């Protein structure tokens with residue numbers, strides 16, 4: 001794999017949607033795309049945070065073409081509203097980057113009755129993808145990119161018997177489940193695209209470990225402890241952490257169903273390449289079941305073969 005972040009061919013005339021684009025990896029991803037001349041729709045829940053981020057990128061990247069559109073991924077009606085507004089303004093979409101996420105949040109039920117992390121990280125993106133997929137051209141450089149994590153290695157199956165964690169909540173397990181679900185979704189979406197004869201690709205990526213606002217649910221002393229002890233050795237900064245997802249979106253050598261991440265110690269940092277997919281994320285029966293449960297939960301309707 002020869003992807004070079006400093007040598008991205010011009011992406012002028014192309015359009016991307018990046019969820020959670022106002023900070024962390026989504027912000028860096030937006031900046032990379034804008035530098036390459038791509039127009040980016042920043043799909044964010046807070047207008048003021050998005051506008052601040054936009055101003056900062058515009059200052060850094062001359063001629064950056066950015067648009068803000070509001071969406072709360074943890075609320076299915078907001079996702080539907082976003083898709084409706086997007087479709088009024090745009091009739092095609094080259095890249096959808098399902099990036100937004102929260103980690104280790106205290107138990108909360110979303111307005112739709114889902115556990116909060118699962119709602120924002122997974123179910124919202126499942127529905128969003130179903131609502132925009134037909135706008136994505138039938139070609140291999142048109143892609144859906146899904147953010148997973150090393151955390152997918154920490155849980156071996158989706159808790160189908162209690163997917164919303166109503167019986168017993170474990171915030172670490174719940175986060176890991178969302179990231180396993182995102183990877184399973186990415187693989188299953190690719191399978192269904194192929195079955196339908198579509199050339200559009202579904203690719204997953206993870207950043208390793210990168211110091212972003214994702215730690216917002218930790219106590220400040222816990223963040224400091226990590227930041228000033230193991231942090232410098234095991235993590236890499238967001239501009240590097242975002243490279244695997246940019247590669248997943250743009251590298252012509254990437255195939256559908258692949259998973260990209262850093263190649264250093266335990267995939268925590270380092271240059272991007274193919275990442276390890278745990279066998280349970282490739283379990284065809286579980287992937288199909290998760291898809292069906294997700295359809296039931298979100299009401300998503302797909303025009304793809306089963």
Ligand SMILES: NC(=O)c1ccc[n+]([C@@H]2O[C@H](COP(=O)([O-])OP(=O)(O)OC[C@H]3O[C@@H](n4cnc5c(N)ncnc54)[C@H](OP(=O)(O)O)[C@@H]3O)[C@@H](O)[C@H]2O)c1
Pocket residue numbers: 019020021022023024025026043044045046049071072073074075098099100101102103120121147148149150206207208209210211212213214215241
């Ligand atoms: N950083 C890491 O080490 C790491 C490791 C593995 C995987 N990841 C994954 O990478 C992705 C990006 O994380 P990050 O590290 O960049 O975290 P971050 O700095 O906290 O950024 C997360 C983004 O998601 C947005 N978001 C959260 N909930 C949302 C919702 N309900 N609706 C719309 N937007 C929402 C946030 O918006 P607000 O600013 O308004 O809150 C923010 O823009 C996540 O999927 C995460 O699981 C990160």
